Amino acid sequence: MASFKRLPLNSTIRWLCSRYTTSVTVITRVERGSLACSGHIAQCRFVHSSGTGASQASPNATPQRLPFSRISPEDLTFFRQLLPGRAITDPDMLESCNVDWLKSVRGNSEVLLRPKTTDEVSQILRYCNERNLAVNPQGGNTGLVGGSVPVFDEIVLSTALMNQVLTFDSVSGILTCQAGCVLETLSQYLEERDFIMPLDLGAKGSCHIGGNVSTNAGGLRLLRYGSLRGTVLGLEAVLADGKVLNCLSTLRKDNTGYDLKQLFIGSEGTLGIITAVSILCPRKPKAVNVAFLGCSSFEALLETFRCCRGRLGEILSAFEFLDAACMNLLVKHLKLSNPITESPFYIVIETAGSDAAHDEEKLHNFLEEVMTSSLVTDGTVATEEAKIKALWSLRERITEALTHDGYTYKYDISLPVEKIYQLVTDMREHLGDRAKNVVGYGHVGDGNLHLNITSPSKDPSLLAAIEPYVYEWTSSCQGSISAEHGLGLKKRNYIYYSKSSEAVGLMGDIKAMLDPKGILNPYKTLPDDLHS
Amino acid sequence: MASFKRLPLNSTIRWLCSRYTTSVTVITRVERGSLACSGHIAQCRFVHSSGTGASQASPNATPQRLPFSRISPEDLTFFRQLLPGRAITDPDMLESCNVDWLKSVRGNSEVLLRPKTTDEVSQILRYCNERNLAVNPQGGNTGLVGGSVPVFDEIVLSTALMNQVLTFDSVSGILTCQAGCVLETLSQYLEERDFIMPLDLGAKGSCHIGGNVSTNAGGLRLLRYGSLRGTVLGLEAVLADGKVLNCLSTLRKDNTGYDLKQLFIGSEGTLGIITAVSILCPRKPKAVNVAFLGCSSFEALLETFRCCRGRLGEILSAFEFLDAACMNLLVKHLKLSNPITESPFYIVIETAGSDAAHDEEKLHNFLEEVMTSSLVTDGTVATEEAKIKALWSLRERITEALTHDGYTYKYDISLPVEKIYQLVTDMREHLGDRAKNVVGYGHVGDGNLHLNITSPSKDPSLLAAIEPYVYEWTSSCQGSISAEHGLGLKKRNYIYYSKSSEAVGLMGDIKAMLDPKGILNPYKTLPDDLHS
């Protein structure tokens, strides 16, 4: 049988892990035996309590276990017959699927199922639905909001063995594959054929395409290729009752009825299990350039962005920023050197195109314009791979630098682009010297701010000054409190900061329609008050 | 009060009208008075019967009127109070909203409501839902599948007076506007600000952005900017019971719960009335080039497409084709001249980019490659606007040429790109000399074929040879029987050729959840058997 080793991940994940590990709070509670229960063990829950300690009243609190059945010996017999050698109960082997990547959340599932086919997934769900057994869909388990691991004893249904490419059409660039294909494996498969995946993210060595679609993952190429809602052309999903919904279209255009696949994109496994995906893949760009620039104000940075879109247009593939406070941390903690003169703001611009000479020329014309008009005060450009990587690392290693600065409070916020830095400025003023550092960086092109606040150690009074201030601020600008990671377990109760109660109510109706017993990924995405 | 003149449309619409008019069959039926009815007149229905004559058994048949209430004097009093001067009952003024653009479908509504605000739409729907009055949402009334006009006496709710731009952000390119803004007006608004709409279509002078979103319109820019499912960032919709659902996000990224707006995109007014839209707009390209090329086989054409994507990459904005039979019609009926030597297939390629010299160079390198390798046998390129228009007209005027060739059976099919011409070849063989001409053209880049079959006059036996053959063929390749126009009234019962019964069943559940009384655009999009 296949071992459970994860594919190697790039260092980003390790930084995140170490950061989050410092903030784990252990909450142990012992469930009383119930009549339906046979042989279950005490339930443990670890929750990232944001330093306040979780109480039932707080939005971060552990939910109540809902009255699902507990696994019986007969259930195990059924699963073992259906999936010979692939219904895992060995506690050592269960460990890794019970804990999330950040080691911030821990469940206590006693069964891990590893189907290979859609039909097996269908049989599992039909059985679980009849038996009222809760199920936690799991892809690469790289999710950052506690959605990918059980909260109590939910059965883990992993897509790890559903890893076959089904078809690839090199005329249209449409790939169809099972949901458990690892993103990096798909990228390699495509690059050999002169295509790329329309999404890329730090977790690519582990995350599954089914997980990406279920979380509507954003990542590094969204500015250029758009979201999965446009690039995913079709999918196959198994509903809670085992019914297979085949929406695995490989067409760019299809207006026959409602677009059901959209229900499953970004619903974090709460409405169905995605078993296959078809996705539109762009051609591999022939040339890539990166520029690292300095700006004297955020207004100048926004004006540079405007100019950049005009000048670089179709070849612009990333427009990222960091502030001087980030640069200080990079220099101080990681000994990186600032390649340009000190500035209040820095920009990383990437171009990707089909003609190296053209792209360089466009980039240089753009740079001339922004430097002549003093929007940009200094800059450097890289065209070779090693130098490109070095410039990118100034953006990519900020998370690592932060972990060296102390305890970090992290927020991943979507805002109208002209407001993204105002939140950092206001937060700095609001916190005064209570915080060690308040830094901002992120994807200008996507209006996605990463706001990070450091403190020498965990500091409940600091947290109380940050939250709900940060959510209220975001909400007052019609921003989103989760730009790309979803809500999962951790943020489920914050949904009202970004969605109206009518919208949340309708989400609850959709959940009830598709999964009337609520067996699919309970306690996730939707707020607790929908159950009551 | 504003008059009801439509904005001038380009000639395409007039051709379509004249073509369809020839195929209209009149079916008159007299509804018996019912107890609820007060003062209603005999109902007339005209339906495009595809030449077979509509019978209740055929998928084209007129549906049965569902037991909605009929408009009473009290209802009129309510509407007149709510919308002073904007609750129209004058029969002359009602005429244009009862007939579709193609003059192929006619309803018999006695009331046209023209709200200006979301709140008015909400009050109308709350009232209609309580009274069980059916409502037909209408935008520019340019829809091609009979979805935009009433079937019986449904109230027409027009968005024509909801035409305000709400906000535009010139950094992000995000536009927010009311649903009744005319597409061309928005285009002009944006072009003045150096942006463009992400969609463009022949009906732009009349169609509303709300209608575009409700039909998930494709159009001429889809290859480049993707579908509305990616570019529409948010919308506001009023549900059947009058509840306002505010999903009017202006964020590129937002993963807080299910993406409810997707339910309303492409659902043709059956799930809610869209009252406002926010949409991501691209920068206006600085340079446009068009090439017109000849290919000796469809395989060579596909290989040219592959090469084109590689060479032109990010600047490719259209890749269209027509066959020799189309060219013959253009030459014969419209006296257009073929700018290159005769070929079995012709391609129209458009580039749009930010640097004219670069784009031309890329195009010329591409052309050198495909001509050296004999994929392309002859070609011409235009960079000036007049010449660009002349080349485009060879693609755009095919519909007009067809109307001069006799009675035309038209199909708008989505297929895996490598199969799009096989359907034309097979159909030719299948029909033998029963057809006058079988021609194919369309959007290679989108896998969207326009298959057209002409005959000296309407020919039921020819139709019987075409249908259901064309649908079965499409279905056997997992194609779509409606690439971009939707199902509306005309194609509602053909949905099963492209969607599984599980999928259609789930669509019915969604309809029942959002509109339990079925008052919103009844008889449209979903098949009749869902009612029974």
Ligand SMILES: Cc1cc2nc3c(=O)[nH]c(=O)nc-3n(C[C@H](O)[C@H](O)[C@H](O)COP(=O)(O)OP(=O)(O)OC[C@H]3O[C@@H](n4cnc5c(N)ncnc54)[C@H](O)[C@@H]3O)c2cc1C
């Ligand atoms: C280092 C690192 C970098 C990251 N960078 C980004 C980034 O740039 N952008 C971004 O958006 N996210 C990012 N993430 C978050 C995470 O990688 C993404 O959310 C990813 O898409 C999750 O995929 P997965 O296969 O690991 O899913 P999991 O973590 O296993 O699951 C995530 C959620 O989806 C559900 N799910 C998984 N598979 C299925 C299925 N087949 N059917 C139904 N539901 C399913 C789970 O139940 C869970 O709710 C990053 C994470 C890490 C650790």
Ligand SMILES: Cc1cc2nc3c(=O)[nH]c(=O)nc-3n(C[C@H](O)[C@H](O)[C@H](O)COP(=O)(O)OP(=O)(O)OC[C@H]3O[C@@H](n4cnc5c(N)ncnc54)[C@H](O)[C@@H]3O)c2cc1C
């Ligand atoms: C000459 C011509 C060229 C065309 N070219 C294309 C093309 O290239 N690509 C393409 O996809 N289509 C094309 N069409 C079809 C048509 O223009 C599109 O479908 C268009 O998007 C319809 O917009 P509209 O405002 O006219 O909607 P309408 O025709 O008024 O309505 C269409 C449907 O949407 C519903 N609806 C309208 N507004 C709302 C609203 N605010 N809320 C809820 N429901 C609503 C109606 O009930 C109806 O079911 C073309 C049509 C013509 C006449």
